[in-house]
Amino acid sequence: MLTVLSMFYYICLRRRARTATRGEMNSRRAVESNSRALPMSAETIQYAKEVLDFTSHYGSENSMSYTMWNLAGIPNVYPSSGDFTQTAVFRTYGTWWDQCASLHQPSKRTSPSFHSQDYVELAFEEPVYPTAIHILETYHPGAVVKILACSANPYSQNSPAEVRWETIWFGEPTKVNSPQARQFSPCIKEINFPTNLIRLEINSSLLDYYTELDAVVLHGVKERPVLSLKTAVIHMNDLDEEDCEEKEGCGVGSLNRQFGSTGLKEWTNNGYFDKLPYELIQLIISHLTLPDMCRLAQTCKRLHQHCCDPLQYIHLSLQPYWAKLNDASLEYLQPRCTLTQWLNLSWTGNRGVISVSGFSRFLKVCGAELLRLELACGHFLNETCLEVIAETCPHLQVLNLSSCDKLPPQAFGHIAKICGLKHLILYRTKVEQTALLSILNFCSELQYLNLGSCVMIEDYDLIASMMGAKCKKLRSLDLWRCKNITENGIAALVSGCQNLEELDLGWCPTLQSSTGCFAKLARSLTNVRKLFLTANRSVCDADIEELAANCSRLQYLDILGTRMVSPESLRKLLQSCKELALLDVSFCSQIDSRVVQELNASFPHVAIKKSFTQ
Known part of the structure; x- marks a missing residue:
């Protein structure tokens, strides 16, 4: 068994040296x-x-x-x-x-x-x-x-x-x-x-x-x-994960061979290794990456047992191995994922390497305990997949569908069945208004919602009104590039969602400072920490002074592109908001490079951003 331990430590040391160089x-x-x-x-x-x-x-x-x-x-x-x-x-x-x-x-x-x-x-x-x-x-x-x-x-x-x-x-x-x-x-x-x-x-x-x-x-x-006759020498330390996954028995790309292996040697006496508590061995193995754990599983039956214990797969991120993952990989992982709570399948399965049936079979096994599921850029997803998620993941709290732009609009209605959702990312999806209203109506526990660049929504004022009425716990809302929200939607939103700490209204062209919407926002959301008003040309000194007077906890502010904010109002803001860490004033015509240098000297703890063109 000392040989097995030596191999285990060799794997860890080799990985450290490989990463460093x-x-x-x-x-x-x-x-x-x-x-x-x-x-x-x-x-x-x-x-x-x-x-x-x-x-x-x-x-x-x-x-x-x-x-x-x-x-x-x-x-x-x-x-x-x-x-x-x-x-x-x-x-x-x-x-x-x-x-x-x-x-x-x-x-x-x-x-x-x-x-x-x-x-x-x-x-x-x-x-x-x-x-x-x-x-x-x-x-x-x-x-x-x-x-x-x-x-x-x-x-x-x-x-x-x-x-x-x-x-x-x-x-x-x-x-x-x-x-x-x-x-x-x-x-x-x-x-x-x-x-x-x-x-x-x-x-x-x-x-x-x-x-x-x-x-x-x-x-x-x-x-x-044509290759020359001279062949370069490949050292053991040259083998990284990318290389090793191509070899037999290495890496996540051959999960079907590794976890399916039955030719492991039976040791009759493991010496002092048998005296180690099971939990201690589990703790040591928990520091390995998935490919290293795959390799270690091939050394003996004892370590194979530890490497296949479902407790090792409570948190499972398969995103780093997107290029190698397929239906067979998911098939062999299934028995180990019965206790999985966090699953990241972002970027995986595209161009047919993961099928709808393969994903559905996997989720029916591992979905019962899932709290968090990430599927960003999962272009194999269809309506059936979202239906399976809703049916097999009753405890789901986090769902990330960012840039799943090939999902049909009707598929999103199934999300409304996941009533315990707290964190939902629909950035760059084709979610439509009817489905979103249903989600907001039934998922009243939502705290974080990203609707950035969702171009199929027709009436953002109606959406904002529903949020104000149903999503009282909302803490973060991303409406980046929403095309038609007005001061009426903002009023309904801030009156009902007073716990908001992050609000992104960047590139929302229908909001005008003259309506008082930004001033009302500042007075209502006194705990706001992140506020993006990017490319809103109407943001003015009065709005900045309202933020300075009411939002002392502000940390991140983006007012890129406004022509109506002066250095004097920015100085008031920086003096009042002691926690401010990021301020973007790019393309603000009254804030030139000289002003930025002066403010940087007076407030060195704030990263003041000012882009340039040549």
Whole structure:
């Protein structure tokens, strides 16, 4: 049994060393791979033809400003630097959103090498063997943490077996000292299949402001490069999760083999190991990631028992393994997930690798104890899936359907059956007014609701009135880019939902300060901590002074784009709101760079944001 313990500690130590030197080894492997490639045909250079999928964007669903669709085609801005509407911008940056009360805590068991927060998938005209990728970053570069290539052709029907993703570059989140434009050209790994589908994964947590991407250039050859006779030596420490998952018996990609294995050696005497309390062994194993636990399960029956104990799967995040997960993986996980309370399946199952029937079977086994279910960008979901969720997850409190934009409008009505919901994210979905009214009527426990960019809702005043009447416990509401709420909706909302601490009214064009709606909001929501009034041109000094007088706990304020706020009113706000941490005054015509410098000097604890264009 000492051998088993040694293997266990070796796995932990190897993982620590692998994580510490991941970026350096990835670069070395890429350089070695590129140095061995001898192209046999002329290089093809392509810009992205189409944006197929993405997690979020700053822009509107009905325009091109700041949207991911700007990544298609030739550059619009590069080599210029600055904040331009013609670029692709993700919804968040920095750690501000992580610090808000509306963000539910991440799963305790996840992969330390998984840094991705957003992604965008790009289709190109011609499949090629990639030789280089150039990403044109025009503002606050450094957010790209992973580049993947897919074997599937986005313009033809593919069976799930043909969908294979391979990482061709990855790195740690970085912060580039200058916000200026750059061409990011990492050394990419050689792959053995042609591709015209590339995925960029993003982490903006270290950035001071929104990252902006202008275009992506794919270089490649039509014929597979010939490898030289020289083969690079691969060291044990070079094997990361991405590599090991391709090998037999390694990683989450082969769950069916690992958990289904029966050829484990029977030890008659485990020595002192048998004297360890069961709970202590469970505690040690709980610090492993899912792939490491899969590997450890193959060492002996005793550790197999521990690694398959449902108590190890109370919190289960499968998002880091989205590229490998399929119906077979879920099938073999089922017996271990009978006690699961937190389940993250975000980004998984697309292009047919998880079926509706496979998801339904899995949820019927693990849904009984679920409190939290995350399915962001789950494009395999349909109405049947939401019906199964409503039927099999009676205790569900958190449901994340962010960017599930392929769900039909009628599917959302089933959510109204989950009466205990406290946290509901419907960002960029096609939820319609009738279904949403039903949800608000029956889910009176709601505390956090995200309706950002929900373009199918016809009357937001009616929705706000229902919230005020039924959702008295509401603490956080995101109405980002809602198209028609007026002062009447705001009045109904703040009179009924006085516990609101976070309110996002960014890019809501029908709100006008002259109606008194912002002043009423400030007087009613005295505990507000986050208030976004982004791009509301009518916000004025009187509104800022009302916030200063009534909202002393304010921490995050965005008034980007107003022409009617002066330095004097901002100084009053900063003096009154001692907890203020973020203030965005970009494109505020009275607040120039000199004013920002003066305010920064007087209030150094506040991050005052002022974007620029060149």
